[in-house]
C-alpha cells in the first residue's frame with residue numbers, strides 16, 4: 001500500500017463540478033483581478049475568522065509582509081518570533097529592514113514560549129514609552145506568534161505581554177485557519193492583524209498562491225487595502241509605498257467553493273488524529289511521543305500531525321521504504337539558517353527548537369485518508385519499533 005503525505009485529488013474529485021464551473025465563470029467574465037469573487041471571499045474569510053475585515057492577497061508570505069508594512073515596522077525595529085516555523089515568518093520581518101528576534105518554543109505544542117518572550121524582554125529597557133533592546137539598541141515593536149501545525153499559540157499570555165509593553169501582535173495563522181484556543185477564540189481574531197495562507201497544501205488551499213489578512217481594526221484594514229495596490233488612492237496617486245499584493249479572481253472563486261467545506265475537512269483531520277492518538281496510546285511505544293492532546297475547549301485543526309521520535313531519521317527511512325509519505329517540519333531552525341548568520345546565534349541558543357528539528361516527523365493526516373490507510377501507517381510505525 002502507498003499512503004502519501006498529502007493527496008489533493010480526492011478533494012478535487014468530490015467538488016469537481018462546482019470547482020470547474022467556478023473557474024469557467026471567471027474565464028467567461030474575463031475579470032481576473034480584485035473582482036466580485038475576491039470581495040465575496042474577503043467577507044467570508046473575515047466572518048469565518050471572527051473579524052470585521054478581510055483583505056485578499058497574493059500569498060501568505062505577502063500577508064505577513066503587508067501586515068508588517070501596515071504597522072510601519074522597518075529599519076531600527078525588532079519583532080519577536082519563533083525560530084521553529086516556515087521561513088516566511090522571519091523572512092518577511094527581515095525584508096522590512098527590521099530585525100527578527102528569535103525566542104524558543106514550548107516543547108509540547110512547538111509554539112512560541114511566553115516565558116521565553118518574557119526572558120528576552122527582561123534584557124530590554126523602557127525609554128520614553130519605547131521598549132529598547134539593550135543588546136542592539138533596536139526598538140521592539142511587535143510579536144509575531146505562529147499557530148504551528150494548526151494549534152494556537154498561548155494568545156492570552158502573549159496579549160498580556162503585548163499590552164504591558166505596547167507591542168503590536170501579528171498572528172501567523174497560515175497553518176491554523178479556524179483553530180480556536182481554550183477560550184473558544186478563533187485564530188486571527190485576537191491580535192492586531194491575522195495572516196492566512198491558501199497555498200494548496202494548507203487546510204484551505206487554492207489552485208495556486210493566495211493569502212489574506214484579517215483584522216477588526218477599520219483603520220488598519222483601510223491601510224492594508226491601499227498597500228495591496230501600491231499605496232494608491234485614488235488611481236495613480238500614491239500616499240504610501242505599497243506593492244502588488246493582489247489576489248486573482250480564479251483563486252478566490254476556487255476558495256469560495258471550498259470554504260463551506262472547511263469545517264468538515266477539519267473534523268476529518270481531527271478524527272484521523274484521534275485514530276493515531278488512540279492506537280499510539282494503546283501500543284505505548286517507547287521512543288515515540290504523539291502530539292499532546294489539545295487543551296480542553298480548544299480546536300486543533302491538524303494542518304500537520306507531528307510525532308517526536310529520537311530515532312527520527314531511521315523511522316523516516318523505514319516509512320519511506322514502506323510507502324508512507326512523511327516530512328520534517330522543520331529540519332533546520334531559522335536561527336541556524338545561513339541567511340540569518342548576521343544575527344549571531346549558536347545552535348544551542350534555542351535548545352527546544354533544535355531538538356524539535358531533530359525529532360519531529362509529520363505523518364499523513366489529510367481529511368480523505370481511509371481507515372485502512374491510517375491503519376497501514378500505524379502498522380508501519382509499529383514494525384519499526386518491533387511492537
Ligand SMILES: *Cc1c(COP(=O)(O)O)cnc(C)c1O
Pocket residue numbers: 059060061062085086088089146172174175197198199209210211
Ligand atoms: C505556508 C506558511 C507561510 C507562507 O504562506 P505562503 O502562502 O506559502 O506564502 C507562512 N507562515 C507559515 C507558518 C506557513 O506555514
